[in-house]
Amino acid sequence: MHATGTPEWVSEISSAPAAPAPGDAWALSWDGVHEGVVVIAQVHDDFILGIPVTTDTATSTEVTVELGTTNVALWPQAETGLGSFLLHRRLGNVLDDAQVREVRLWAAERANLSTLISGSGSANANSLTELLDEYRRRCFIEWPSETELIVDVDATGMNARQFRDATGFDTPRVLELWGGDLLDEAELHSLGDNAHAWTMPAHDLITRELATPELKPLIVELCEAAGVSERQARNTARSAYALAARTASVSERASTRAADTLRVLIQDAHAS
Missing domain, CATH: 2.30.30.110 (SH3 type barrels.)
Known part of the structure; x- marks a missing residue:
């Protein structure tokens, strides 16, 4: 391709x-x-x-x-x-x-x-x-960019329940954020003065796995199937990967999990 x-x-x-x-x-x-x-x-x-x-x-x-x-x-x-x-x-x-x-x-x-x-x-x-x-x-083409942030769990000094109570985020969303999902603009704004202290760039295991060239063909295929930019495709895959990591039916191996996640997203895009 x-x-x-x-x-x-x-x-x-x-x-x-x-x-x-x-x-x-x-x-x-x-x-x-x-x-x-x-x-x-x-x-x-x-x-x-x-x-x-x-x-x-x-x-x-x-x-x-x-x-x-x-x-x-x-x-x-x-x-x-x-x-x-x-x-x-x-x-x-x-x-x-x-x-x-x-x-x-x-x-x-x-x-x-x-x-x-x-x-x-x-x-x-x-x-x-x-x-x-x-x-x-x-x-200077960056993914994730400096504005695409995740919760720095260690920096919050809280568990998920305490973070939910402190932020008002609902429990399912807190679990997604605890798993490495990207914060959206409204969520970052709602963190107020804590936004800088409680967040960090999304340069984590999920990012490194999805950035490997072995997965580039699947990323490109997802872009074409869903009609989205490469940045959107990668961010969608990040969110889905975090969910897959908590799903027993998906491979425990990170490389296989990432590829499986992308294939599911591609199938869903073709079906919609």
Whole structure:
């Protein structure tokens, strides 16, 4: 399943799925739209460091490699942190671990290239600036955003019943919030002066699981079936996942639970 605007040379590449790893090239997407190609430099819990890839002719500040059957340029000086949820499809391995280190040290002017080759000619500062601007925008695509918050249960110093009494939220809703559901705007407002102390960004186990690229195809399918944005689809899945975690009939394994949750949501969307 290709995102809108995916270049033909990217669509033609066929590669076996695998977990994100340094040296692998990935196509990116958000909201069903192609957002470029990167080679992964580092993998972290909920984000990657990616080296942009273009089909421009490499100059003396880029490295030339082959991806699929296409000669491409790697722009290590434009390495950017990107949310793991942007990873759409693996395109194959481009660099081994030693070469990832080699190209990063070279970009930092701490070593020369030994197994890789740079392009030739003067660097195009305008092209680099444009590329940096593009990837800076992608860096600021966040899910969840800073305004999408959950209850910090430990920070409240309460159990669910005490929180219900303190906030006036009904019991079913408190149980959802205790399970990691996102607070809506009205709920945040009703917390008043306690909103900052009792909440935290939703960067938890649920988010990390739903952000894995293995689930991206199901997220995209839910967007299409329900006619919603990727952010809406992910937030809906978060809520459903929290409920599934309390349902004995759903797998106890987090990865299976997340996939099962998305499949149920997709079925419901098609049925409605």
